[in-house]
Amino acid sequence: MSYQWYSPPPQAQSHERARRHRDWSRDHRSNRPPPYTNLPQESQGLLGNPQLEYGSVNTNGSADGQPAKRTSRRAVWVWTIVACIFGYLISYPIPSAYHESLRRGWARDExxxxxxxxxxxxxxxxxxxxxxxxxxxxxxxxxxxxxxxxxxxxxxxxxxxxxxxxxxxxxxxxxxxxxxxxxxxxxxxxxxxxxxxGLFWTGFGPSQCVKYGTREYSATLAGRVPLEYDPREECYEKTIEIHGRSVKPIRCDEQDTCGRPLARWNIDFDEAACTTWWGYFHDKGCYSTGKRHFEAPLENLQSEDHWRDICGTTPAAIRNVYYSSPTSCAEWGGRKWGMWDVDDGSCA
Structure with a gap:
């Protein structure tokens, strides 16, 4: 069985050296010999139990060899507990009024x-x-x-x-x-x-020629026309067949002795009897500057025809130039004449 020597920690050793140095300095100044103490290493026994040698003084503990630090800790604990008990005993009556006020406040809150x-x-x-x-x-x-x-x-x-x-x-x-x-x-x-x-034409027949190639026809509208109808309108709407064509009147303004409408037609087709022409053209020379005067008699004109209307609508060709009508018409010597003033550059 082997034993190990107990060695205190380095901090404890340094504290012990400092304490011995202070004691030595105090004793040196007072000319007293240093106390007989042992180092911790020397006072330690086997298994860390301190052992006192003969003639040494224990300065680190009590007379029974127990450490003084443990005894002081017990005293501190004892005195602390006693102080707490004493403080509790003397402080119990003091906050009772405060607690009572708190309880009353709590009661009011409740x-x-x-x-x-x-x-x-x-x-x-x-x-x-x-x-x-x-x-x-x-x-x-x-x-x-x-x-x-x-x-x-x-x-x-x-x-x-x-x-x-x-x-x-x-x-x-x-x-x-x-x-x-x-x-x-x-x-x-x-x-x-x-x-x-029930309406019909009566007294229908041709009349005189009214212009070149046009003859006038007339008739009276016969029959019963109701009072709610206009006889003139019925006259305009009533047709008649002339030269194989159905035509309407161009005028219904006149009335006969019985008050019946008198209708008139101007037929400008298939009327050879109303086709007139001009005889020999007589050159009368220059009429004015740039104008030459021609005259010609009107042929195939009937005695009952409107010669002025027929003369004014009968065309002519002078020097291969077509003219739809003469410049003017005149009557002398028992004949009807047409006159033209045509352009001629030789007339100066």
């Missing part, structure tokens, strides 16, 4: 809280009742709105049906009016056709 709880409970009850009332009113309002919506839909449906019925009636009325108008027009056309079939 009472106030209870009042608030009761008020809140009442308000919650009232709020729930109000919510239930509002919910009932909302449900009633929803039912009322649904009823209104249903009534509105029915009203709109009736309105739409009425509109469709009105449109149908209007359409029926328009169709009836159109049919009635067509029927009336058809009846009117039939009546006019029957009435016009």
């Amino acid at each position: 009472n106030r809280h209870a009042v608030l709880v009761r008020q809140w409970t009442a308000e919650v009850r009232e709020h729930n009742a109000l919510r239930a009332k509002m919910q009932a009113e909302r449900e009633a309002m929803d039912l009322e709105r649904k009823r209104w919506d249903k009534e509105w839909d029915e009203h709109e449906k009736r309105k739409e049906d009425a509109r469709k019925e009105e449109e149908k009636q209007k359409e029926d009325k328009r169709r009836e009016d159109k049919e009635r108008k067509e029927r009336e027009e058809h009846e009117k056309e039939q009546k006019e056709r029957r009435m016009r079939e």
